[in-house]
Amino acid sequence: MKPVNLVINAFGPYANKVEIDFEQFGANGLYLITGETGAGKTSIFDAITFALFGSASGQKRAEASKSSLHLRSDYAKEQDDSFVELTFICRGETYKIFRTTTKEVAKTRGEGMKTVSEKVELTLPTGKIISSEEDAEQEIQKLLGIDKNQFSQIVMLAQGEFLKILSPKTKDREEIFRKIFETDNYKNFQIAMQDRARALGNKYDDKKKSLNQYINQIVCDETSELFEKKSGENAVFSSENILNLLKEQNDIDKNELDKIAKENNALQEILNDKNVKFGEATEIEKDRKLLKEINLKIPAAEEEAKKKAEIVALAEKDKPEAEKLIAKINEIEKELAKYDEYLAKEKTLKTIEKNLKSAAESLEQEKADFAKKEKEYKENKAKLKNYDSVETDIVKIGNEIEKNAENIKKLNELNILLAELKKIQKKLDEAQEKQLKLQKIYTEKSDTYNNRYVTYLNEQAGIIAENLKEGEKCPVCGSTSHPCPAKKTVENISKELVDASLEEMNTSKSNLEKQSTATTQIKTQKEEKEENLLKSAKKIFGTVTQDTLPDKIQEELTKAQNNEQDLCKKQKDLEIKKSEKETVAKAIKTFEDKQDECKNQITTLQDNKNKLENDKTAQETSLAEIKKQLSYSDKTSAETEKAKYQKQHEEIVKRIAKANKEKEIADNNLATLNGHLLVLQEKTKDKKEVDIEKLQSEINDLQDKTKNLSENHNKINQRYFSNNKLFTNIQKTFTEFTKLQEENTILEQLSDTANGKLNSKRKITFEQYIQIHYFDMIIEAANQRFRRISNNRYELRRKEDMNKSGQKSLDLNVMDYYTGQERSVDTLSGGESFKAALSLSLGLSDIVQNQSGGIQLDTMFIDEGFGSLDDESLAQALTVLSDLSNENRLIGIISHITELKNRIDRKIIVFKTKQGSLVSVEV
């Protein structure tokens, strides 16, 4: 697996998107990732691990939870995803994996945050995209050949983690090797062997138990030898002996049984005979007793029969009465129907009366409504006449308002003009002031100039005068006598100074002139404005002066505004009146339309009412007719009468039936008794007497004898049968037992060997044996580098434990050639440990690749650890690594050490800014 390109967004300290192109580093060699502490160097490796496996490197940085929320950059904006995208080459094909971290966003509904979970997308070289977490994990495992734990052991030496390679105890290393070298099979073999041995052992135990059970079940005399043997502790082991003794006993028992059986049969025959005779005698005795009883009962029964016959005759006298009652009942039934009819008709009458009342009411109501509406209509018509003039008034008011507004406008314009005039006046005053000032300056300058000029001239004169010699011509006037030569002044006025003064004077003069023209301009402007104002004012007020103008304008303005308010109010009133007029007109029209409708409604109601009155009268007559036909006052009293008659009839009938039944019973009883008597008399004719008691005791004796014999027989029989069965069982079980014994020994031996439980030898399991092989190879591969890097001083050795236990067989020792002794790897210093760990992990990766063929680890990462090395060791470590990297491996080193920065050209530099970290690549 070689990374080609890495894109990180909002991950760890990287606030925004950051891209690293590994292709610039070529196919092999070393490259350095450097930067300040906390800039984000290890985060790059975290990103790679996260992209491949979904969580970060090293135990310290990945919390136990499945959430990768902690990887999300604190600088990330909420809507941005934190993602890592890694493009890598594996076995010549390019893959791309894209993974986002979990993030928290505000809930769309309700308060609080909800978590959006991780997403993953793995793009295969065929173009297919895998987005399920489990599938991607499987695919990556397949590609790389190792899972995350192995990855972090072999490929990535994370910060502070390299010690984990050196110091795990045998148990941990076992785990690691199991995973990497897949020694599961060997372990499974061990376990299967053990299981099988155990299963067989169980079977053996069970067999032993059941054999024991059988032996225990043997029934025998407690004084016999058999008993002694079978109760021994390890009876199972004397099974053969026991079997023989048992067979002997069984034979004896069989003979005994036969003898008893014969005896018993003879006695049984005699007993049967006697029992028959006894039975006959008891029968006869019973019959005789019964005959005597019956003879006593017969007279009572005859008496009873006679009494009952008399009662029957009495009851039958009431029969005609019953028939009369039936006739009365039928009559009443015929009338019942008519009562119902009457009730129905009464109800209908009530309904009709109710309808009639409501019809009358609605008619009255309608008539009243209509009268009211008519009155309103006449009133409205009168009102309408008042509103005729509204429209014209409205128009007049409108015009007046307009005129007022015009007025106001004109007055405002005047105000504006006034304001402008004031402004101009001010400007003019300013200009004039300035002019005065300039004037003063000019006069000053002029004076200065003049003074200076005079002085200068005097000076010149003085200068000339200086050179004057009596008798020589004066350059100015030609005179040869110089009575009063000019004197040089004290001041030294040069021509330049004079010229300067002249300049200044001229400048100020021109300034003054300029200002003067400006002032005049403004003045003319002002005069223009004044004229305009007075002209406009005259138009409105006639002749008026400028002073009084503002006040007058204000007066007029106020007046006009008040006027405006009044007019507006009047306009509003008129508008209201207009709308009122419209309402009235509408009401009038409505009534005229509806008039006819109302009248029709009234007539219909009247007709309805008349019809209902007729119905009522008809119903009343029919009701009177029915009443004449009824004999009782109402239905209920008729029914009560009927019920009374029915009850009386029933009583009579019941009485008659009961009497008849009793008579029958008595007659039957008598007949039965008579019959019985005849039968018994027949049976007891001519029978003899027998002595029953003597017979009974003879029978008892015989029974006792046979019972004893039987018991004996049973006892022996039981014993014989059970022992017989046991004999076969024991035989069978014993053969099985012996066979199992043999098998068990073999299997125990195998299982103990496989599981390291042999008492005499070193206690290593099969799996450990294989692992030790691997471990030895790894150590050898590691030593080739470790020797070099430690200048042949150290070598790694596998700990051979003295007490032959396999518990420590995968621990490491280091051999120090300087002292010639081995000691534990824990005694190495930090830097030496790092060298050892580095060599070991390189060795491990060598062997892994060798064994698996499929795993190509052409990339390696080392995160810090170089800080613990001194300069020389650093140089040595780098040599080892660079040798390694020349064999087509790309090794990345994270370190902040300056020396490495100088020695390694290819760098990724990570630097912190206020808004997260950034990355730059140097080649």
Next chain:
Amino acid sequence: MKFLHISDLHIGKIVNGFPMLEEQKYVLGNILEVAETENVKGIIIAGDIYNKSIPSVDAIDVFDDFVTKLSEKNISSYIVSGNHDSVQRVSFGASIMAKNNIHFAKSYNGKIEPIMANDEEKIAIWLLPFVRPTDVRPYHSEEISCGRYQDAVAAVVKNMDIDKSITNILVAHQFVTNNGVPPSRSESENSSLGTLDNVDYSVFDDFDYVALGHIHNPQSMGRKTVRYAGSPLKYSFSEINQKKAITVLDIHDKKIEITQIPIKPIHDFKELKGSFKDIMMQGCNDYVHITLTDDLIMDVKNRLETVFPNIMLLDYDNASTREKNSMVEITNLKQKNIFEHFADFYYLQNNKELNETETEIVNSVIEELGGAQ
């Protein structure tokens, strides 16, 4: 005019745990003496003054002392920094130092001005510190294509105004080859990891003499006047047979005579091999690399140290180490199947082979597990 040419001092270096500072002080003292006796005009130091970019204070003191003494004796120094030095740190105060004829090369800024060492004749000395392509690229980006040292150095040379009429000496610190053939190398040099850093000697054709540094074995490349001075001390056991020397240049009218004056250090590097008994007889104070032919000896280092106070390396060459150093046979454990492995293991633990019944059982268990592995 005479000049001395030295390089690769590596002041402050620690070799196999032994600080070389005292040796270096001694040797620099010697060089000072030679400079005086030969009456040289100046001394050229061609790079790798220190061993680290931030050297220790002791190292700095030593070099300070050296350079000051040179200046006191009115000998000019011409110094460039090498790949181990930090060019900015070494050339601190270069302009002020130049006033006392101590010349440091500042980091490359596009143009190099020569220093004129004029006496009987005009000699231009050009100081070029160790440059990487990244250092040169900002100034001559068009001329450097793919980041090769060759192109970078060529570009730098092209941008120098060389007056061929006078003697031109270039002081540089690069990895120079002769038509692809590299110089003979030692273990103690560190090249850049990962890039092609060689520069062909033909780039320097315009110079009469090129004083090079970087390689620790004194040698010339391509022509006699393109020369590595070599390190003044041995810094690894691979240099044990090299003859460390100071190069002396005698320049007359553009003709340069080259001689060498050998350097003797306090302690030499020696390699000894033999049995423990024999070696114990050959005690000395030199830095030794001892190879014992015996098998393992207890506490061997402490015992040897009684006669050899300066043991740098100690290893064994006996039957077992020879065995280990031969190609380790990495057996593929997968060549045997699980049955065969178990058979071996069983034999190892029980000292007997599996019999028929046992074989059967084992095979059946393996089958249960799903086929032989």
